[in-house]
Amino acid sequence: MRVLIPGAAGALARKLAMRLRDGGHEVIGIDRRPWPDAPVAFHEVDVRKRAAEDIFRKVRPDVVVHMATVTSLLVGGEERYQINLGGTRAVFEYARAHGVKHCIFVGRHTFYGAGPESPLLHTEDEPPLELYRFPELADLVAADLYAATALWRFPELATTVLRVCYTLGPSGHGTLANYLRGRRVPLVLGFDPIFQFLHEDDVIRAIELTLTHRASGVFNVAGPQPLPLSVLVRSAGRTPIALPEFVIASMLGRFGFPELPTGALGHLKYPIVVDARAFQQRTGYGCRYDELETIAAFKAAFPTPP
């Protein structure tokens, strides 16, 4: 199949592109970020620009895997909105206009939000719950819900929304890997949520299975059982440092800590765990790396810093 990947220069997307190419697919990547010496056809364009639509028109892909969303909270405000929501809208409009058969939106399980009253596991039919505590995630939530509207707006286009849990692995990319990068990892004193994560190769396989099964619908994607954050931090060879919430909140943006909204602390206090059975049933997906192997893969690539 001919697969177009908006956001192809991202760490996970590069792996996906190469994996699909090795699987015999014709892969075309687009991204506004460069990908030097890309091993697949690559166009350095912004997905929201006219040049991107021209690629859809010329290439006429069978499948689009939309990975051009920004999760990092260091990109803020209007720019995030334009990339995440404007970009998603553009991808679906082009997909419909240029004969795409299947469009996959790769979203995140943080969609559901973290709060003291969250259920043990989230199922796909739940609305996002904690948005008022963490409004900075509104653009990603909106992009997820907007992508899902394609299910009824464009019935001729198979649409998949994947809500993927945290990824971890040798590339060291992603929210969780960044958080675990240093030798000491800050935790909120008195809180120890369970964290659900998946080896990055397993994420790639999940997307590949979505594509081969043309699984249409909204699916949570997760693999091994979750672990308490403190256990995860220790298993990764890091030292958890539990600090009172007000101390962490006052450190954000200072002493080399990233400038995060205080709502982000909810994700260190309360769990977000998804029920991924629907996806397993639809695609036969099973992860290859359990929770310990996944941590070990990260730790091997990023040993405890001195």
Added chain:
Amino acid sequence: MHINQQVREAVDALELPFNALGVDPYGVSKRHLRIALGVLAILHRYYFSVRTSGIDNIPPRGRAMLVGNHSGGIPIDAAMAITSCLLEMTPPRLAQGMVEKFLYRFPFLGQWASRTGQFPGLPENAERLLQDERLLLVFPEGARGTAKLFGQRYSLVDFGSGFLRLALKTRAPIVPFVVLGAGEAFPTIANAYTLGRAFGVPYIPIPAHGLPVALPARVEVKYGVPLFFEGTGNENDEVVHGHVGRVKDVIAQMLDAGARSRRGDVDPPGLEA
């Protein structure tokens, strides 16, 4: 056997899917269970001198719902029921309570509750645990139950009906149980509602002895014969309330018989569980 050793062996004998790090899929941790139950076991044996009867009424495996009464301002009843299931059942089982949601806002409390399998009392959580063949611990009186004053300790307040719909839907047996003595251990003379709101809790119980600790009252936990109800969980309220009434009657009878035997009256035959 030394009590710590007994707790350790019981935790190791739990038939839960712990991974290599001793954590189950819901985050229940063997390490936390050992510590928390280690403390509760000492209270169970030496402080409250808990006497348990009818523990064989709890199914050794598979989904089931323990349904009991609250009394006393702090949930000593829940703690002692959980401890009895761990120490006095063979194989031991982890009773998983459905806890008031406000608890999870507080540092440490929510963390320890979650690590020991005591989760927020949401219907979807209860259903998931039952579908997973766990042993659920439910107090249908809810926070109204822990608000009982000392003189009301052997009475029951209104039961919610959610637990029964869930039992019907998941075809789970209901094991009625009563805890006697928690009202003596924490004799509430008043509840401070306004002060409670300031701390983010529904109320703060004020005990007769003035201190926020339980007194060493003798506690009894009695489990009754399991009740089964046929249905789907979608019945009309009248039907469900009828079933709830039956559960409540059974618990009220057990409570009454227990209260009389504590006063030294002789149990009428047939009412003892």
